[in-house]
Amino acid sequence: MFENDLVATIVLVAYYLVGLLAIPTMLKAWSPLPREVIRKIQHVAYSLSVFILLRLFSTWYMAVLAAFCLVLLAYPALYLLEKTELYKKYFVDRTERGGELRKQLLYVQISFAVLILFFWGVLGAKWQYMVAVAVMAWGFGDAAAALVGRFLGKRTFVHAWIEGAKTHEGTLAMMVAAFVAVFFTLLFLSGLSWYICLLISLIVAPIAGVVELFSKRGTDTLTIPFATAAVVFPLVVLFGYLGW
Secondary structure (H helix, E strand, O other): OHHHHHHHHHHHHHHHHHHHHHHHHHHHHHOOOOHHHHHHHHHHHHHHOHHHHHHHOOOHHHHHHHHHHHHHHHHHHHHHHOOOHHHHHHOOOOOOOOOHHHHHHHHHHHHHHHHHHHHHHHOOHHHOHHHHHHHHHHHHHHHHHHHHHHHOOOOEOOOOOOOOOOEHHHHHHHHHHHHHHHHHHHHHHOOOOHHHHHHHHHHHHHHHHHHHHHOOOOOHHHHHHHHHHHHHHHHHHHHHHHOO
């Protein structure tokens, strides 16, 4: 068991070093891709890392421990890097003084840890797929919302509770992407009938879109996965009780 978890930890660290450090910095340095596209590639990569925690670690507590160890290693390293010209030149951070990458790393791992604790540690391994469903809704939905809103959005929302220039088109893209992500994750991992997966996805997608719309200061990394899980889980229990 220890050897298995050690290998899983090495894989996790390597994934973050390559997928979330090396590739985005190379894209920024040598590709013509807009910064926002590179940021959202990073976000999708963040979301996909949850499968390493779910599939490679032997127990839920080792997966949670790995998530927090990653923060303990990466957070101070990013803090020190922010003070260098290298960071400003090669890292994709929207804030002038840095800090966005550190905050997102912290939010992502907190989200993973809380979901794994509940849906694996408390409820048991058969509910692991709920973690993936919740995270995929955020990873792909948030990326679609940001990119469509930035490059295709024309009609903006005006409301005191909405931060920034969020658009109708971006929110619609969020709902569509969340629907697709939730549907296929449920279909392949949950063992539920396709029509149940479809129905749950149709219900949760607009809710995820509204949650993203009203989330502020990058908290959608937390709010979308938690809101998705809070909707999908009782629906699965209800349909199971009804014998669907």
